[in-house]
Amino acid sequence: MDYPTLLQILASTVRLGVPLLLACLAGLFSERAGIFDIGLEGKMLMAAFASGAIAAVSGSVWVGLLAAVGAAILMSLLHGLASITFRGNQLISGVAINFLASGLTVLVGQEWFGLGGKTPALSGAARFGTIALPFAEQAQAIPVIGPFYHEVLSGHSILVYVAFLLVPASWWVLYRTRFGLRLRAVGENPAAVDTAGVSVVRMRYSAVMICGALCGLAGAYLATGLSAGFGKEMTAGRGFIALAALIFAKWRPWYCLGATMLFGLLEAVSNRYQNLEIAGIPVPLQLMQATPYILTMVILAGFVGRAIPPRAGGEPYVKER
Numbered sequence: 001m002d003y004p005t006l007l008q009i010l011a012s013t014v015r016l017g018v019p020l021l022l023a024c025l026a027g028l029f030s031e032r033a034g035i036f037d038i039g040l041e042g043k044m045l046m047a048a049f050a051s052g053a054i055a056a057v058s059g060s061v062w063v064g065l066l067a068a069v070g071a072a073i074l075m076s077l078l079h080g081l082a083s084i085t086f087r088g089n090q091l092i093s094g095v096a097i098n099f100l101a102s103g104l105t106v107l108v109g110q111e112w113f114g115l116g117g118k119t120p121a122l123s124g125a126a127r128f129g130t131i132a133l134p135f136a137e138q139a140q141a142i143p144v145i146g147p148f149y150h151e152v153l154s155g156h157s158i159l160v161y162v163a164f165l166l167v168p169a170s171w172w173v174l175y176r177t178r179f180g181l182r183l184r185a186v187g188e189n190p191a192a193v194d195t196a197g198v199s200v201v202r203m204r205y206s207a208v209m210i211c212g213a214l215c216g217l218a219g220a221y222l223a224t225g226l227s228a229g230f231g232k233e234m235t236a237g238r239g240f241i242a243l244a245a246l247i248f249a250k251w252r253p254w255y256c257l258g259a260t261m262l263f264g265l266l267e268a269v270s271n272r273y274q275n276l277e278i279a280g281i282p283v284p285l286q287l288m289q290a291t292p293y294i295l296t297m298v299i300l301a302g303f304v305g306r307a308i309p310p311r312a313g314g315e316p317y318v319k320e321r
Contacts, residue, residue, distance in 0.1 A: 003144075007151040009268050014156060015226060016271075017264025018163045019044070019218045023242035024249065024256045025170050026214035030076075032174065032251060033207030034187040034312040036090045039079055039097030040215060041239025047072040047219025049105040052119040052230030053112060055126040061224050064126070068223075069216030075101065076212030077205075084204050087316035098239075106232055117232040119223075128157035128225040157225040159217060164257075166214070171253040183207055187310030190317040200317050237293065244296050250307045262299075266292040 023040045030037040050071035055064030075097055082093040106117035113119055136154035139146040174180035183203055185193045190200045222238075223230045241263055248262075249255030270291040276283045 003147070004151075005272075007147055009265070009272055010148075010152045011155070012268035012271065013261060013265040014152065014160060015264075016267045017261045018160050019222050019226065019238055020242050020245060020260040020263055021163050021257060022159075022166070022214050022218035022221065023239055024245045024260050025166055025253065026211040026218070027243055027246045028170065028174075028249075028251060028253060028256060029183070029207045029214070030211035031246065031313055032187045032310060033183050033204045034190060034310055034315065034317070035080070035083060035204055035208055035211075036309075036314045037079065037094055037208070037211060038091060038240070038243060039075065039094035040211075040242055041235055041237065042094075042098035042101035043072045043075045043212060043215035044219040044222065044239050045098075045105055045233070045235045046075050046101040047216040048223040048234055049101075049109060049119070049219075049230045051216075051220035052122065052223035053109065055122055055224055056113075056120045056229065059124075059126050061122075061126055061128055064224055065217075065220045068220035069213050072216035072219060073209055073212035076208045076215070080205050080208040083316065084201055084208070087318065090314050090316075102233065105230070109230065109232075119230040122224060122228045126224070127228060128159060128221075130155045130157055131161070157221070159221040159225050162217065163221075167253050167257045170256075174253065179206075184310075187312055190312050194317070194319060200319075204317075241292070241296055244299075247307050247309075248299060251309065263292060263296060266295050 023044055026043075027037055027040055047068035051061075051064035051068035053064075054067035055061050058064065079090075079093050079097055082088040082096075083090040109115070109117040109119060131154075133149070133154040136150045139149045142149075172180075174184060182193060182198050183206070186198075186200055186203045186207075193203070194200050218238075219235075222234055227234065242260070245256065245259035245263055249259040270288045274285055274288045276288060
């Protein structure tokens with residue numbers, strides 16, 4: 001593999017890893033507060049549709065972004081209502097959100113646009129453009145580092161850079177603020193937090209709303225940054241891969257970055273080598289497309305080790321009388 005090809009794969013890794021990173025951070029906040037959320041897929045899908053549809057109608061990608069965040073937060077509040085207020089099963093609630101988003105996006109999309117659930121193709125101000133970092137063109141003359149800076153680090157949409165900035169921001173919020181301490185404590189021992197006079201319900205609702213906002217960014221990036229509009233089931237299991245990455249990262253922000261970029265690399269390699277031949281025998285296209293999902297299971301089964309989730313995760317809190 002030559003260096004230009006490697007740079008192209010790494011650039012693709014960044015683009016494909018960013019929605020996973022945003023969804024992984026979303027799940028991190030929710031699960032650290034004790035709310036397991038397998039509905040990340042549905043929230044991303046609903047956000048992707050909202051951003052694509054509203055951006056197509058309004059002609060503004062920023063209006064589409066607000067719609068995406070709003071739609072994902074509404075889905076999160078629905079999940080919170082079921083699992084926090086009514087103390088329902090969190091896994092079932094997440095599955096219901098996935099099914100609801102899958103059907104609702106196609107139904108509303110067909111009703112609005114008549115394109116089989118798709119939105120019109122986005123262009124111009126309805127899409128996020130790329131940003132050239134300072135001196136990216138001039139840096140190409142520098143051996144090795146210059147092309148890496150120009151090809152891999154520069155030339156992405158603003159949501160890519162926001163996603164990377166959210167990693168240290170998430171670490172700081174969780175480990176250096178009183179809010180983060182309380183949020184992590186709610187996921188470990190909600191009774192102790194309640195005894196200290198902190199509302200467990202309020203903290204968990206705050207966590208699921210942050211989760212919704214981050215899923216909104218992920219969905220908006222898919223529809224208006226990575227693609228040029230919404231397509232049926234366009235999340236393609238990314239929410240579940242983000243959950244796998246979260247377990248692989250052991251619920252730590254910096255590890256989330258590495259895990260999601262690893263999964264992004266696997267997808268980038270499978271996309272690059274779809275016409276691969278081994279010893280003259282062509283590898284089926286479907287096998288190459290399934291490679292990231294297969295390797296996800298292999299990594300989780302053999303390389304994660306002992307990943308200990310928050311102790312109160314998945315359990316509704318009942319206030320003692």
